[in-house]
Amino acid sequence: xxxxxxxxxxxxxxxxxxSVFPVQFRILSLDGKRFLSDWLQGFTxxxxxxxxxxxxxxxxxxxAQILKDQQAKISLEIEMPITRNPISALARVVWxxxxxxxxxxxxxxxxxxxxxxxxxxxxxxxxxxKKTFVPAVLSxxxxxxxxxxxxxxxxxxxxxxxxxxxxxxxxxxxxSSIAKQKIKxxxxxxxxxxxxxxxxxSRIHTLEGEKAKGEEIKQLNPQIKKLTGEKDxxxxxxxxxxxxxxxxxEELLCLxxxxxxxxxxxxxKMYGWLQAHQNPRTGLIMSFEGDSDIExxxxxxxxxxxxxxxxxxxxxxxxxxxxxxxxxxxxxxxGRFLNAYYVNDGTPAEYVVHSGPNIWLGIAIAQxxxxxxxxxxxNLAEDIAQATIYLQNRDADGxxxxxxNIEWYSTEHNLDAYAFFNMLYKITGKQEYVRARDKVLGWxxxxxxxxxxIPIKRxxxxxxxxxxxYAWSIAAIGPEKLEQLGMNPDRxxxxxxxxxxxxxTYVRPESQNIKIKGFDFAPQRHVARGGVVxxxxxxxxxxxxxxxxDFYYKKGMIAKAxxxxxxxxxYLAELGNMIxxxxxxxxxxxxxxxxATQDYVDTGHGWMTPxxxxxxxxxxxxYTIFAYYKYNPLELKE
Numbered sequence: 001x002x003x004x005x006x007x008x009x010x011x012x013x014x015x016x017x018x019s020v021f022p023v024q025f026r027i028l029s030l031d032g033k034r035f036l037s038d039w040l041q042g043f044t045x046x047x048x049x050x051x052x053x054x055x056x057x058x059x060x061x062x063x064a065q066i067l068k069d070q071q072a073k074i075s076l077e078i079e080m081p082i083t084r085n086p087i088s089a090l091a092r093v094v095w096x097x098x099x100x101x102x103x104x105x106x107x108x109x110x111x112x113x114x115x116x117x118x119x120x121x122x123x124x125x126x127x128x129x130k131k132t133f134v135p136a137v138l139s140x141x142x143x144x145x146x147x148x149x150x151x152x153x154x155x156x157x158x159x160x161x162x163x164x165x166x167x168x169x170x171x172x173x174x175x176s177s178i179a180k181q182k183i184k185x186x187x188x189x190x191x192x193x194x195x196x197x198x199x200x201x202s203r204i205h206t207l208e209g210e211k212a213k214g215e216e217i218k219q220l221n222p223q224i225k226k227l228t229g230e231k232d233x234x235x236x237x238x239x240x241x242x243x244x245x246x247x248x249x250e251e252l253l254c255l256x257x258x259x260x261x262x263x264x265x266x267x268x269k270m271y272g273w274l275q276a277h278q279n280p281r282t283g284l285i286m287s288f289e290g291d292s293d294i295e296x297x298x299x300x301x302x303x304x305x306x307x308x309x310x311x312x313x314x315x316x317x318x319x320x321x322x323x324x325x326x327x328x329x330x331x332x333x334x335g336r337f338l339n340a341y342y343v344n345d346g347t348p349a350e351y352v353v354h355s356g357p358n359i360w361l362g363i364a365i366a367q368x369x370x371x372x373x374x375x376x377x378x379n380l381a382e383d384i385a386q387a388t389i390y391l392q393n394r395d396a397d398g399x400x401x402x403x404x405n406i407e408w409y410s411t412e413h414n415l416d417a418y419a420f421f422n423m424l425y426k427i428t429g430k431q432e433y434v435r436a437r438d439k440v441l442g443w444x445x446x447x448x449x450x451x452x453x454i455p456i457k458r459x460x461x462x463x464x465x466x467x468x469x470y471a472w473s474i475a476a477i478g479p480e481k482l483e484q485l486g487m488n489p490d491r492x493x494x495x496x497x498x499x500x501x502x503x504x505t506y507v508r509p510e511s512q513n514i515k516i517k518g519f520d521f522a523p524q525r526h527v528a529r530g531g532v533v534x535x536x537x538x539x540x541x542x543x544x545x546x547x548x549x550d551f552y553y554k555k556g557m558i559a560k561a562x563x564x565x566x567x568x569x570x571y572l573a574e575l576g577n578m579i580x581x582x583x584x585x586x587x588x589x590x591x592x593x594x595x596a597t598q599d600y601v602d603t604g605h606g607w608m609t610p611x612x613x614x615x616x617x618x619x620x621x622x623y624t625i626f627a628y629y630k631y632n633p634l635e636l637k638e
């Protein structure tokens with residue numbers, strides 16, 4: 001005889017769900033030929049492969065007794081969320097219990113006699129899914145929550161560490177500046193003492209000469225003794241000053257060692273900032289992180305600079321990602337790239353086309369081709385060159401206008417074009433690029449290098465002083481070629497320093513006031529806003545100083561070369577005071593440079609500096625990296 005399961009044992013065969021669903025049922029006679037009831041409503045939240053557990057309210061007492069006596073069967077219409085139509089089944093009563101909490105409520109355990117196997121499988125799969133779904137989701141939520149907390153903790157530590165690195169560099173630079181000032185003051189005191197000692201020594205020598213000639217010894221000896229005593233006292237002071245000078249010099253040497261380490265660490269972080277902000281879909285980088293007005297804008301010129309930073313650091317996969325965007329996805333007008341695109345999807349941010357950004361992109365491709373010997377993107381550079389030559393051929397003097405349908409001519413764009421055509425000639429050997437290069441140079445000599453009082457004009461018929469035209473003349477044409485043209489490269493550098501170098505108070509993001517010396521966009525006297533240090537244009541001048549140093553080292557003029565080198569190093573150190581921590585979550589506090597020491601002020605050249613005192617600039621950051629590594633973006637290195 002088969003052993004009957006106890007109701008409690010039967011309960012274990014069902015899967016408990018966390019939600020109920022309706023079941024319609026009718027009570028049938030045991031032979032299945034008669035309906036003993038109309039359609040009744042029940043609910044189930046327990047399911048098994050062999051049956052279900054049904055909850056019924058307000059069941060007729062007589063029907064309830066028939067079911068308890070197992071003298072009837074039940075026809076079921078199970079409403080499952082996973083099926084469009086109810087699932088039909090025929091079941092027998094296995095057990096039945098009165099609900100403890102409510103009167104006339106019963107719990108009925110049913111075993112299927114008839115049910116479609118595939119439909120039954122659906123019910124069971126649904127039951128197991130419901131059973132395991134919530135714990136699984138909770139587990140995932142807990143895991144994600146723990147991951148978020150851990151990641152937040154790591155990010156906070158990373159951000160704080162990066163901020164501390166910037167703060168340490170600024171502190172060291174300030175201490176170094178104070179030490180240098182002390183050395184200057186001590187050196188002046190030392191020189192004054194040495195002059196006094198020499199004067200006393202001269203007087204003593206004169207008196208001893210008079211004494212030797214037989215002058216009255218009684219009168220001379222006391223004077224000589226007094227002067228000798230004064231000289232000895234001064235010499236003791238001189239010894240003390242020399243000791244102080246040695247101590248401060250030693251302190252400065254230690255500071256310089258720490259500064260060099262921190263500078264390198266921050267330069268690495270600055271490059272990390274360029275890496276962190278490259279969009280994985282488009283390969284583009286937001287030009288100004290922190291200015292909400294141009295948020296998500298990628299200016300083509302800035303992309304060309306970042307691209308060269310990647311190339312110089314052999315980060316070729318990132319370089320190719322950006323190049324692929326311009327080769328395959330970027331919208332153009334008449335074959336020319338727009339000035340700006342949106343970072344996230346690469347759509348145009350503004351429908352403006354200028355010659356300079358296109359030429360700079362061509363320069364970056366030329367640098368990539370030379371560095372890697374990968375010629376997959378050279379056609380793109382040559383397309384840019386042909387579009388530029390087309391504009392050049394429309395000008396009688398061979399100059400490059402600001403863009404198609406633009407009448408003004410910029411010295412900056414023509415310097416870019418000179419460098420670009422020169423690079424393409426070196427890579428391809430094509431004479432058309434020599435002709436285009438020489439025509440540009442002729443235009444520069446005729447229209448921008450023709451004033452005695454101002455060595456370089458901003459453009460054709462435009463005598464405005466623009467600092468970058470001075471730095472880029474050195475970088476694009478080179479000191480040697482400038483001398484051949486009758487230009488004085490020393491005078492170019494001196495003029496820029498005399499007219500565009502400024503010292504300003506920079507209010508750092510943490511409200512610390514720091515004096516910074518660097519280069520403005522234009523002479524301070526020409527703009528009402530007062531002096532502003534541009535990180536990008538100061539870095540351009542640093543590079544120009546270093547190019548001049550190399551020029552004179554090759555000539556064997558060591559003192560002059562060293563003078564330029566020291567100036568470049570000094571201005572580069574000043575830029576260290578401008579380094580800020582990235583303000584965005586993705587930046588993780590990585591180091592970067594703002595565009596200028598003041599936000600939203602007139603540059604003097606028709607545009608404003610970005611908004612925000614913590615706005616990181618791709619151009620300022622990239623050019624400072626160039627200056628540090630002595631990388632000239634306007635010259636192909638053999």
